[in-house]
Amino acid sequence: MRHDFLDRYSRIDSPIHRLPAALKMGLALGAIFIIVLPPITALYPFLFTAVVLLGAIALSRIPLSFMVRRILIFEPFIVAVAVLALLQPGGFLKFSTIVVKSTLSLVTIIVLSNTTPFTELLGVFRRLHTPPVFLTMMALMYRYVFVLVDEMQRMKRARLSRTFKNKKENARSWRSLSMMIGQLFLRSTERAERIFAAMSARGWKS
Amino acid sequence: MHIPDGFLDTKTIVATSLFSLIGIGRALKVLKTQMSPRKVPLMGLAAAFIFVAQMINFPVIAGTSGHLLGAVLVAVLLGPSEGILVMSVVLIVQCFLFADGGVLALGANIFNMGIIAPVAGYSLYRLISGWIKADYGKYAAVAFAAWTSTVLASVCCVGELAWSGTARWSIGFPAMTGIHMLIGIGEALITTFVLASIYKARPDLRPFKDMSGDKREARPLTGVLIYGSLMLLGLVLFVLPFASRWPDGLEKVAATLGFDTKALARPMVPSPIPEYRVPGIGSLPLATALAGVIGAILIFVVSLVLAKILFRKSRDEPSRRKWTPGQSPEPRPPSKDHFS
Numbered sequence A: 001m002r003h004d005f006l007d008r009y010s011r012i013d014s015p016i017h018r019l020p021a022a023l024k025m026g027l028a029l030g031a032i033f034i035i036v037l038p039p040i041t042a043l044y045p046f047l048f049t050a051v052v053l054l055g056a057i058a059l060s061r062i063p064l065s066f067m068v069r070r071i072l073i074f075e076p077f078i079v080a081v082a083v084l085a086l087l088q089p090g091g092f093l094k095f096s097t098i099v100v101k102s103t104l105s106l107v108t109i110i111v112l113s114n115t116t117p118f119t120e121l122l123g124v125f126r127r128l129h130t131p132p133v134f135l136t137m138m139a140l141m142y143r144y145v146f147v148l149v150d151e152m153q154r155m156k157r158a159r160l161s162r163t164f165k166n167k168k169e170n171a172r173s174w175r176s177l178s179m180m181i182g183q184l185f186l187r188s189t190e191r192a193e194r195i196f197a198a199m200s201a202r203g204w205k206s
Numbered sequence B: 001m002h003i004p005d006g007f008l009d010t011k012t013i014v015a016t017s018l019f020s021l022i023g024i025g026r027a028l029k030v031l032k033t034q035m036s037p038r039k040v041p042l043m044g045l046a047a048a049f050i051f052v053a054q055m056i057n058f059p060v061i062a063g064t065s066g067h068l069l070g071a072v073l074v075a076v077l078l079g080p081s082e083g084i085l086v087m088s089v090v091l092i093v094q095c096f097l098f099a100d101g102g103v104l105a106l107g108a109n110i111f112n113m114g115i116i117a118p119v120a121g122y123s124l125y126r127l128i129s130g131w132i133k134a135d136y137g138k139y140a141a142v143a144f145a146a147w148t149s150t151v152l153a154s155v156c157c158v159g160e161l162a163w164s165g166t167a168r169w170s171i172g173f174p175a176m177t178g179i180h181m182l183i184g185i186g187e188a189l190i191t192t193f194v195l196a197s198i199y200k201a202r203p204d205l206r207p208f209k210d211m212s213g214d215k216r217e218a219r220p221l222t223g224v225l226i227y228g229s230l231m232l233l234g235l236v237l238f239v240l241p242f243a244s245r246w247p248d249g250l251e252k253v254a255a256t257l258g259f260d261t262k263a264l265a266r267p268m269v270p271s272p273i274p275e276y277r278v279p280g281i282g283s284l285p286l287a288t289a290l291a292g293v294i295g296a297i298l299i300f301v302v303s304l305v306l307a308k309i310l311f312r313k314s315r316d317e318p319s320r321r322k323w324t325p326g327q328s329p330e331p332r333p334p335s336k337d338h339f340s
Helices: A021-036 A044-060 A064-086 A091-115 A118-127 A132-162 A171-201 B010-034 B039-054 B071-078 B080-098 B106-131 B135-163 B169-201 B221-238 B249-257 B261-265 B284-310
Strands: B057-061 B064-067
Touching: A021 A044, A021 A091, A021 A118, A044 A091, A064 A091, A064 B169, A091 A118, A091 B080, A118 A132, A118 B080, A132 A171, A132 B010, A132 B039, A132 B080, A171 B039, A171 B169, B010 B080, B010 B106, B010 B135, B010 B221, B039 B071, B039 B080, B064 B169, B071 B080, B071 B106, B071 B135, B071 B169, B080 B106, B106 B135, B106 B221, B135 B169, B135 B221, B135 B284, B169 B284
Parallel strands: none
Antiparallel strands: B057 B064
């Protein structure tokens, strides 16, 4: 099964993909600083970063439909919280800047995570002296998120094939959902045991 | 509850990042002195597990849905410092991989969901389960802690938004906290049931930390002190300034005396809803706070009663596994002490 929903296009080839990860990371962070920090009325930073981002998207061969879909996942939340800003003096201006700022930052990170494999980002984190425990956890998390999603879907399928579908939300369905999550945790711990054994066998030290 | 970039101003970004760094640094130090290396893969997998568990949505009300936070779950399963690290890793990866939550807002998100939620939840859980010694007490404690952690994280989130001048406290607080008081019920149900099912399947894992009276699991007080004071500092900074003038007394006086302080800052584009004309808006936060207190008491009582009904029998559950002919005596290998 394919579970590349997180960073689907991070391993395709394009001029942007070939740039060193540290450079892309630095540029993305710089872009976010430029977007987030200027005051509300500044227009040029936003225009500038928007043009650069559009150029990067065009060069990186990430399909626009994917970009739009990914943005639409988070845009409702941005707008929902920004509506809170609408209800105060100067609200509309604030609302629109927040939406613009958040959307631009969102696009920046989507471009970064879809042009750079996560392992390369981890390499950048390592060079920034992130504590090794943290790095190991992040690497393991990235490695096994997809495995666990698979596991979860297998359990869901098994459950659906063995039981009637419960239309009504009641205590029983809360409970069976929780049992599934609990089972997923147990399988994760058992997997962690095996991983620890395998890592120790290969000479790993924390 | 993941704050995107653009919602926080510089002072909030700096303050929350500093708090998060201190909290994570403390957690790393605690683990360095007390942790066996076999816990590192376990925490990595726990982070992946929390990520997956957070993708499962449950309905809240009127078409909206919430998802699990998992902070109390992981703090009770692995311990508070481990909870901080696991939640932080989850938030960092979500930020950089999934663009869920902003990069500069990462400090705030880690503070709300990675420090406040597990630490407050875990302390409440320890407090209540130490207080009610009966077996159902720990389930009630977990349920109440899960609910409170969600609500508390959302209160901090609103406080940070208000401190940044993004959202008005008088509107943001009722809206955000109101929703999360409902989401918290789902969080409480799922967290409790998940722990119950883990306990039932593998009592040897001792999923409830500090329930066995094991001295090895007792943490030194300094860690608790630092987390606690971080939490308090955050609450004082983000919540208290707004909470202390809940009835908006000063502004009301100013308005009635005729010098509308906000008039100078009146924008070019008028806001669609002029705030002072909305009736009863000043009392809304107070009502929400009251509802929160009443809700907390209610949730506590309900979780006690429900836990007493639902988990009455579970005390004998582990010891009931006796050997009977035709059944393997031990379905799984005996306790290997996975969690210490």
